[in-house]
Amino acid sequence: MQDLSDEELLPYLTQPSTAEEAFGVLVDRYSRPLYVVIRRIVFSHDNADDVLQNTLIKVWKNIAQFQGKSKLSTWMYSIATNEAISYIRQDNAARKFPITTDTYDLTQTLMSDPYFDGDEAEAELLCAIDKLPEKQKITFQMRYFEELSYSDIAEITGTSIGALKANYHHALNKLKQYLDVEDADD
Numbered sequence: 001m002q003d004l005s006d007e008e009l010l011p012y013l014t015q016p017s018t019a020e021e022a023f024g025v026l027v028d029r030y031s032r033p034l035y036v037v038i039r040r041i042v043f044s045h046d047n048a049d050d051v052l053q054n055t056l057i058k059v060w061k062n063i064a065q066f067q068g069k070s071k072l073s074t075w076m077y078s079i080a081t082n083e084a085i086s087y088i089r090q091d092n093a094a095r096k097f098p099i100t101t102d103t104y105d106l107t108q109t110l111m112s113d114p115y116f117d118g119d120e121a122e123a124e125l126l127c128a129i130d131k132l133p134e135k136q137k138i139t140f141q142m143r144y145f146e147e148l149s150y151s152d153i154a155e156i157t158g159t160s161i162g163a164l165k166a167n168y169h170h171a172l173n174k175l176k177q178y179l180d181v182e183d184a185d186d
Contacts, residue, residue, distance in 0.1 A: 007072070009022050014063065041137070047091075051087050059079055132174055136168075139157075139167035140172070
């Protein structure tokens with residue numbers, strides 16, 4: 001089954017006798033890419049692992065409802081993104097006080113994380129991205145890091161292409177301010 005495309009694998013995912021094996025193929029194929037998408041949203045390795053597990057459980061439970069209106073991978077990325085956003089919202093709601101630079105330094109947290117393989121500049125960029133409003137953050141990450149087209153992001157997020165372009169533009173401007181970056185045109 002490893003050699004089957006996602007489309008060819010789909011019927012096996014809905015047959016009780018082959019569902020587990022076919023799902024194992026999906027897990028092997030998509031665990032890493034889904035983890036990367038999730039990790040860019042939640043930052044922590046342990047939290048990303050938890051969100052990935054929740055994502056895979058949702059995919060398993062809902063595979064029969066997949067209608068094929070998009071690619072299977074797009075549907076799974078959508079679930080992963082929504083699970084990561086839900087995690088962030090729950091985490092923020094659980095806090096009794098707002099995060100300040102005195103109480104929470106994401107840069108230091110990332111630099112001390114053994115699973116983070118970037119340098120301090122990347123940690124500062126991720127910290128700046130974390131300050132963006134949710135929609136801008138998600139749009140920027142999918143467009144910049146995942147190199148997805150606006151139409152793919154629109155499918156995943158259910159947002160119009162025009163709104164995504166505006167989100168991306170605003171995110172870039174805010175990141176330039178946060179990082180105190182001058183335009184190359186100046």
